[in-house]
Amino acid sequence: MPSHLLAIDQGTTSSRAIVFNDRLEIIASAQQEFSQYFPHSGWVEHDAEEIWDSTLATCRQALERSGLAAADIAAIGITNQRETVVVWDRQTGKAIHKAIVWQDRRTSGLCDELRAAGHDPMITAKTGLLLDSYFSATKIKWLLDQVPGAREEAAAGRLACGTVDSFLLWRLTAGKVHATDATNACRTMLYNIYENHWDEELLALLDIPAALLPEVKNSCDDFGSTEPALFGSSIAVGGIAGDQQAALIGQACFRPGMIKSTYGTGCFIVLNTGERPVVSTNRLLTTIGYRLDGRNTYALEGSIFVAGAAVQWMRDAMGIIESAADTGKLARQADINQDVYLVPAFTGLGAPYWDADARGAIFGITRATGPAELSKAALESVCFQTRDLLEAMRGDWPAMGDTVLRVDGGMVASNYTMQFLADILDAPVDRPAILETTALGAAYLAGLFKGLVPSPERFVDDWKRDKRFTPALDEEIRNRKYAGWQDAVRRTLTTS
Numbered sequence: 001m002p003s004h005l006l007a008i009d010q011g012t013t014s015s016r017a018i019v020f021n022d023r024l025e026i027i028a029s030a031q032q033e034f035s036q037y038f039p040h041s042g043w044v045e046h047d048a049e050e051i052w053d054s055t056l057a058t059c060r061q062a063l064e065r066s067g068l069a070a071a072d073i074a075a076i077g078i079t080n081q082r083e084t085v086v087v088w089d090r091q092t093g094k095a096i097h098k099a100i101v102w103q104d105r106r107t108s109g110l111c112d113e114l115r116a117a118g119h120d121p122m123i124t125a126k127t128g129l130l131l132d133s134y135f136s137a138t139k140i141k142w143l144l145d146q147v148p149g150a151r152e153e154a155a156a157g158r159l160a161c162g163t164v165d166s167f168l169l170w171r172l173t174a175g176k177v178h179a180t181d182a183t184n185a186c187r188t189m190l191y192n193i194y195e196n197h198w199d200e201e202l203l204a205l206l207d208i209p210a211a212l213l214p215e216v217k218n219s220c221d222d223f224g225s226t227e228p229a230l231f232g233s234s235i236a237v238g239g240i241a242g243d244q245q246a247a248l249i250g251q252a253c254f255r256p257g258m259i260k261s262t263y264g265t266g267c268f269i270v271l272n273t274g275e276r277p278v279v280s281t282n283r284l285l286t287t288i289g290y291r292l293d294g295r296n297t298y299a300l301e302g303s304i305f306v307a308g309a310a311v312q313w314m315r316d317a318m319g320i321i322e323s324a325a326d327t328g329k330l331a332r333q334a335d336i337n338q339d340v341y342l343v344p345a346f347t348g349l350g351a352p353y354w355d356a357d358a359r360g361a362i363f364g365i366t367r368a369t370g371p372a373e374l375s376k377a378a379l380e381s382v383c384f385q386t387r388d389l390l391e392a393m394r395g396d397w398p399a400m401g402d403t404v405l406r407v408d409g410g411m412v413a414s415n416y417t418m419q420f421l422a423d424i425l426d427a428p429v430d431r432p433a434i435l436e437t438t439a440l441g442a443a444y445l446a447g448l449f450k451g452l453v454p455s456p457e458r459f460v461d462d463w464k465r466d467k468r469f470t471p472a473l474d475e476e477i478r479n480r481k482y483a484g485w486q487d488a489v490r491r492t493l494t495t496s
Contacts (some may be wrong), residue, residue: 002074005446006062006235007439008055010080010164011243012101012265015054017062018436019073020443022452026436027068030061037098042105042347048086048095051164052171056230063231070231074450075238076172077442078223079246080164082187085136087143087150087161087212093171096159097147100139103266103305103347107138108356114138119205126192126199128277128286130354134303136163137189141206154209161212163188165240169223172237177224180214182291183245191216193288194277196296219245219290220445239445241290243438244268244301248289250437250444251406252463254297254456259393259403262438263411266350267307267382269389271300273397282392283352292448292456300396302351302389306344306360308411310378313346320371328416330375339481340364341384341488342377349493352392357494364484382411383421384485390425403427408437415469423473424482433464 004027009016013036018029032054037045063070083102088095100106111133114120120131129135140161144150153159160170163184169177185191185198190208192199196216203210217223223237241249244262248270251260256274261267270289277286277298289299306313311327314320321327343349345358362377386405394400405427411417412431422429434440447453454462 002072003452004066004068004073005443005452006059006073006076007443007446008059008076008078008168009243009436009439009442010051010055010078010168012081012103015051015058016439017055017058018439018443019062019066019068020440022447024440024443024447024453026434028062028066030058030065032058040106042108044101044103044347045098046084046101048088048099048167051099052168055168059231070233070235073235074452075236075446076226077239077444077446078165078168078237079241079243079438079442080168080184082163082184082242082244083134083136084164085139085143085161086164086167087140087147087159088167088170090158090160090175093175096150096153097143099164100143102134104139105133105347105356107133107142110138110141111356123189123202126194126202127186127189128193129187129189130283130285132354133356134350135187135189137202137206137208140208144208154212157211159212162214165242166214169237169240172226172230173224174227178214179217179223181217181219181221181240182288182296183219183242184240185216186288187242193286193296218292218294220292220448222449236450238449239442241441241445244270245288245290246441247408247438248272248299248441250439250441251408251432252460253406254460257400258406259400260406260408260437261386263307263382263407263409265307265309267304267385269302269386269393271393271397271400273298273300278397280392280396282395283354284389284392284396285351300393302392304382304385304389305347305350307382308409309346310342310344310381311411313344314375314378320374324410327375327379328414330372331379331416334372334376335368338364338366338369338373339484340369340373340377341485342374342381343488343492344378344381345492349489351389353489353493355493358492361488361492363488363491379414379417380420382417383424384482386421387424387482404430406430406432408432408435418469419472422469422471424478426471426478428471429469431466431469433466
């Protein structure tokens with residue numbers, strides 16, 4: 001019997017494929033970056049063909065490096081950048097326009113109009129989300145309105161629409177399956193997370209035909225099988241979850257009160273709140289953490305738009321560093337008497353501020369400020385934003401209690417950043433033995449579908465820690481630094 005699992009991890013800047021064995025150990029992997037397109041200020045696009053090509057190539061490379069054939073793979077799990085949307089032709093499978101990425105702000109004006117018309121309470125009541133261009137719904141409307149002939153083609157049933165997982169599943173199954181899972185559906189701003197269906201009132205508000213949208217399944221479910229020609233033989237697809245929910249699963253946060261934070265292009269903190277949704281009064285999102293066996297487990301989520309992207313900006317736009325690893329080295333050399341704050345609102349601010357028009361700013365610069373101080377400010381900005389979110393979560397869910405934050409993503413390899421995170425939070429930070437937790441979550445769902453991996457209850461006990469970072473910063477210094485951050489954010493906001 002096949003006993004290996006293939007995880008597809010389709011992210012914002014690259015696609016990865018990782019082969020796991022039935023003990024959820026990494027056997028082989030492959031990764032490929034793809035292009036980012038910025039046609040106008042605040043617009044971010046991807047080429048859907050590049051996403052597909054990079055996904056297919058990395059899957060084949062990972063299989064080759066593992067020495068395994070498709071017949072050795074029990075199932076595929078897919079995890080993906082959320083909120084990014086593709087509209088494609090059902091006959092050809094080709095996208096009618098570049099994918100509009102979650103970071104894209106082109107529909108901020110439409111969101112303002114909907115807000116002015118008083119629709120935001122209804123949207124939040126149904127979806128758990130705040131009315132914002134971050135989510136998929138207004139992106140879909142833009143594509144239908146702006147691409148010539150799109151509305152006519154949609155009305156004739158010739159188009160399909162979905163988040164990236166749906167597009168990949170369509171391609172993997174040669175158009176036989178148009179589906180998504182609840183964790184992706186709940187991020188579109190079109191899905192009723194309490195009644196578990198595409199919401200007719202929301203679809204009518206944005207003039208989006210329901211026929212465009214995929215079937216919504218459990219996170220662990222039968223998503224069909226791949227076209228045999230792709231990998232040499234057919235492979236079952238047994239799991240799908242949006243990247244942040246996949247990380248929640250990969251971090252084994254199956255008990256209420258467990259919390260994880262992923263540091264990639266952005267930063268996303270997800271708190272498991274159990275089978276009963278918690279409605280936020282602090283501008284956090286109520287979302288579906290995962291759905292197994294037809295039952296939702298809910299979560300509170302806070303989204304930071306810029307985390308690792310601040311380091312990329314230092315490298316690519318500013319030329320201050322040559323590689324991301326340089327930031328930690330430089331930060332250690334920074335003048336401790338300088339309090340420099342970078343508010344990385346390059347595409348607005350996410351939770352708990354939700355200011356789409358805010359833009360990045362640096363405060364506290366002196367003649368002595370240099371690359372070391374700016375590097376330190378970039379890394380610390382991620383930690384300050386994390387505290388913003390945890391403070392909001394405590395306000396929404398007092399049962400959260402003392403926090404042990406499980407972390408993952410590229411930035412957690414930096415001991416400097418993780419120590420400052422523990423210091424500014426005044427809470428322990430746990431780094432897992434397997435850092436690829438997003439892919440691990442996808443693999444786990446696929447393995448659960450095939451009965452290869454432990455139950456969620458047992459998986460919690462199997463989770464392994466690499467290192468715990470404990471707070472070591474004086475309370476007065478911690479409070480002063482955080483107060484300085486809050487002042488910097490206030491100066492950046494465009495909304496009261």
